[in-house]
Structure formats: C-alpha cells, structure tokens
Amino acid sequence: MSIKVDSLCHVYHPGTPLETQALSGVDLIVERGKWVAVVGQTGSGKSTLAQHLNALLLPSSGRVEVDGIPTTSGAFELREIRRKVGLVFQYPEHQLFAETVREEMAFGPRNWEFPEEEITNSTRKVMDLLGLPHEILDRSPFELSGGQKRRLSIASVLVSRPDYLVLDEPTAGLDARGRNELLCLLKGLVKEGLGVVHVTHDLELALTMADRILVLEKGKAVFCGTPGSLLEELLERPIRGLCLPPVLELVSGLRSYGYSVPYTLDSEELANCLEREIRP
Amino acid sequence: MKFLNHLTLGQYVPANSPVHRLDPRCKILSVIALLAGIFLMEHPVAFLAWGGLLLLLSRFSRISFRVVLQGARPVVLLVVFTAAIHLFLTKGTVLWEWGILSVTREGVTMALRMGLRLFFLVLFAGFLTLTTSPMELSDGLESLFHPFERFGFPAHEMAMMMTIALRFIPTLFDETDRILRAQIARGADLEHGGLFRRMKAFIPVLVPLFVIVFQRAEDLALAMEARCYRGGSGRTRMNPLAWKKTDTFAIAAVIGIVVFFVLLDLRG
Numbered sequence: 216m217s218i219k220v221d222s223l224c225h226v227y228h229p230g231t232p233l234e235t236q237a238l239s240g241v242d243l244i245v246e247r248g249k250w251v252a253v254v255g256q257t258g259s260g261k262s263t264l265a266q267h268l269n270a271l272l273l274p275s276s277g278r279v280e281v282d283g284i285p286t287t288s289g290a291f292e293l294r295e296i297r298r299k300v301g302l303v304f305q306y307p308e309h310q311l312f313a314e315t316v317r318e319e320m321a322f323g324p325r326n327w328e329f330p331e332e333e334i335t336n337s338t339r340k341v342m343d344l345l346g347l348p349h350e351i352l353d354r355s356p357f358e359l360s361g362g363q364k365r366r367l368s369i370a371s372v373l374v375s376r377p378d379y380l381v382l383d384e385p386t387a388g389l390d391a392r393g394r395n396e397l398l399c400l401l402k403g404l405v406k407e408g409l410g411v412v413h414v415t416h417d418l419e420l421a422l423t424m425a426d427r428i429l430v431l432e433k434g435k436a437v438f439c440g441t442p443g444s445l446l447e448e449l450l451e452r453p454i455r456g457l458c459l460p461p462v463l464e465l466v467s468g469l470r471s472y473g474y475s476v477p478y479t480l481d482s483e484e485l486a487n488c489l490e491r492e493i494r495p
Numbered sequence: 496m497k498f499l500n501h502l503t504l505g506q507y508v509p510a511n512s513p514v515h516r517l518d519p520r521c522k523i524l525s526v527i528a529l530l531a532g533i534f535l536m537e538h539p540v541a542f543l544a545w546g547g548l549l550l551l552l553s554r555f556s557r558i559s560f561r562v563v564l565q566g567a568r569p570v571v572l573l574v575v576f577t578a579a580i581h582l583f584l585t586k587g588t589v590l591w592e593w594g595i596l597s598v599t600r601e602g603v604t605m606a607l608r609m610g611l612r613l614f615f616l617v618l619f620a621g622f623l624t625l626t627t628s629p630m631e632l633s634d635g636l637e638s639l640f641h642p643f644e645r646f647g648f649p650a651h652e653m654a655m656m657m658t659i660a661l662r663f664i665p666t667l668f669d670e671t672d673r674i675l676r677a678q679i680a681r682g683a684d685l686e687h688g689g690l691f692r693r694m695k696a697f698i699p700v701l702v703p704l705f706v707i708v709f710q711r712a713e714d715l716a717l718a719m720e721a722r723c724y725r726g727g728s729g730r731t732r733m734n735p736l737a738w739k740k741t742d743t744f745a746i747a748a749v750i751g752i753v754v755f756f757v758l759l760d761l762r763g
Binding site: 266269271294297298307310311312313322323326327372375 | 670673674676677678679680681682683684698699700701702703706707
C-alpha cells in the first residue's frame, strides 16, 4: 500500500510558445506511516509533483499509482484516489467558503457521500486532534484567527480520512509557535499510519522531520534518500540550489578546525558538545 | 487535466512593429473607423477585400495570422448562430425546403452578410488589444475622453478603473484556478449533474474568490493612498502620449481605405 511515482514527466502548455517541462523523470515512493519531504527552490516542480499525487494533474509520460490504481483511471477510481490522497494547498485558508465551521468540515465528506453520523463523529475527532475548540462549530470560518483558519482548512481535508496527506508549504506564514504545533501534530498522524508528503523549500525542516527526502532541481530529482545520507552528500559536495542550514555550516567549519563535534541540527546539543570539547 | 489555462480574448502580444508603435489614440480612432466601415458593408464578396486588409495588418503588426484568427474563437458559436437564424428565417425565393425549415436566396445572402460582418468586427477589434498594452489603451481612452470632462464625465477615474480591472484579470484567473483545484481535491464535483446542481457546485469556488477580491481591493486602496493618490487633477505621467506624423498618416490611410471600400460596395 503506497503511492508509486514512476519516471513522471510533466509538460505545461504543450505545443504552445509557453511550453515548459516542469518534471522530467521523477521517481518516488510514499508509504503509509512515513514522512516524505520534497525539497527544492521556487520553480523546481514541487507543486506540480504534489498535484500529480492526487490526480489534479495527469502525467505527460510516466505513471503515478495510488495503492495500485493509476491516476489515469476512470472517473470512479479518480474520486477514490482523491479521497485517499488529501491535498492541502499553499495558503489553504483561501479555500474556506461555508457559513459555519460545521458546514466547512462537512464539505469533503459529503462529496464522498459519508453518512451524516460519521461526518459528525469524524468532525469532532479531527477538531480535537487539531486543537480546535468545539464552540467554534457554529461560527463563521471567516471570524477565526489566522492560525485557526489554517488548522481548520487542514482539518477539512483530514475529516475525509485520507490515507495520505500532501501538504504544500503548510507552515508558510505561520508564527514559530503555530509552525511547531502543526509539525508536532503531523508527526503524530504519521505515527498513526498516515503517509505525509511535505513540500517545502526549508531544508532544515525536512532534515529534522522527514524519513525520506526528495530534492528537486529544475524538474529533475537530484537526490532521494534518508536525511542522514543527504547530510553526508551535502557535506561532501554542494547540491545546486540547496544551502546548508546555518547550524550545519557551523559544524562543518568547526570540524575543519579539528573539533570533533557531531553533525547535528540541534544547536543546544552542539553547544554542549562544544563545551565538553573546550573544557580542559 | 485542464481547468483554466487558455489564453484570454484579445490578449496583448508584445512586439516592436509599426502598428505597435502607433499612438493608442490613433489606433482607437482607426478601429472605430474600420468597425463603422464593416457595418456599412452589404455584399458578401466585399469581405474578400476586408480579409486582404486583415492579412496586411497582420503583416504590419508582426502578429501571425493564426493568433489573429484565434481571437475570434470565443465568438464562433455566436457567428454560426446568427448566420443560422438569418439563413432559415429570411423570407424570399425558396431554394430548398424540408418540413418547416426553408432556405431562401435572400436568406443565404443575409446569413453570409451578418455572419461575416460579426466575424470581421471581432477580428478587427481584436487588433486593438493585440497591439496595444492595457496601459496604453486606458491612457488613450482617457485622453480621448478628456474634452468631455467639462461636462462632468469622469475620464480619469474611468481610465484608472479600466487599468485596474485589466490588471487584475490574469491574477483573478490564477486565483480561480487555485481555488478550483483546492475544492476538487476536497471532492467537489463540478462537471456532473444538472444545471442547478452545477451552479450550486460553484458556490465553494465563488465565495473564496469574492473574499480574495475584496481583500485585494482593500490592499490596493491602501497602497494607492500610501502613495498619495488623489485622483486625476494635476497628475503627470511617465510616458506622455505623443502624436507623431506617422499617426496622422496611419489614420488618414485607414479612413481613406474605409471610404474607398464603402464606395466600391455601394456601386455594387
């Protein structure tokens, strides 16, 4: 049970002067219960890849399969794929439309014809999970605070109980606290068996959170593997378009001066090690 | 999957051609003259000459004829519909009959005339937006309407409104596309069901769009105020319009051609 992306290519506006190759030959496997980060600069094809995962875009060539069903299947299978793979766009609060939070949450499940009772249960569960108080159920989504709106829009995708969740820059525009809360919550969901695809340009975030990282550069996969191996690779030779997080920059500098400090992203751990090194 | 990635009607195609360089006022007035000429056409054959003129214009403005024709794509249905109505509903000498449908000699002429007239109207009008940037266009209109300000006509405000509207069309297109995708990802079905169901299905797209529009309008108003915008009086511009000799020549040529065509047409 996984999403399999096999030598995926995507061309925008084929046959027009605006023709652009957004993805060329990308491979990726997303399993349930795993956190996969897709890292790359603006225009590297991250968002295009994200939309392929739930059949909003279809391959120009290559294949995308969700639990064995190719995204090029008929309308019936397509609906099932879209339920299995929840997609949270960048700034998802722009999709809010309903009169009440309750209606907003029910939109997805009703489209997939969940029974009303199940919708109510699922709504309560997901709202608890995301720390949204039940009192807001009858309020307008537009009255909520920015952080609440963001969480509500993610909740409105989770309420249809997807098996995979694709998030495009979910932490953009959130403050440090909101960001950490959201990441913690996603980590918890991954533990419960959700497959997460996290599209981001923040390498540090990917290194700390993900089980596997795919690095895209101009539509090509330049790296795919564990955070550990990406670190080794990055320290050996720079990957174009990616720069080391500042902490690691410092570590590699210190090591070249002969300090034996570990490769870590945790600045506190680094400080402790350094202290031990320096103390006579 | 295609949602909204087609080009819009009459999009500006930047190029450095003699037509592009003309003063927008000259182009607006020329188009008015051309459209008036087309309205006066009676004989379907005369449209051959107009077709020739269109080809010539496309050469002068360095825009491929294919792109020019593409501009008429949105109105093809309207043209066919208009032609069909005239074809079947004009009374006269019957050429062909089937049930209640009958085609008359006058009907054929009428259908050709109206269809071609509509078709050429759109194509010539399209040239204006193909060769003139929205900025120039609204500057030109403002300048042309300026004399009417004496009678209380808000020329500057109208031009500014037009500029803003044109500026936001592509942005709003992108926004609509994004929201559409987001709702489809949440299982929205916009393609099936009857008319009423489909209209209802668009509510989740329209509401967020309106929210974004109002937000943007507010941001823009704030930004304009922060730059001390206070209407048109005493405002200078970065690129003042300058009427050149070529403009006089161009408009004289256009009016000459139109008069010539109309005279030819009246003679039969």
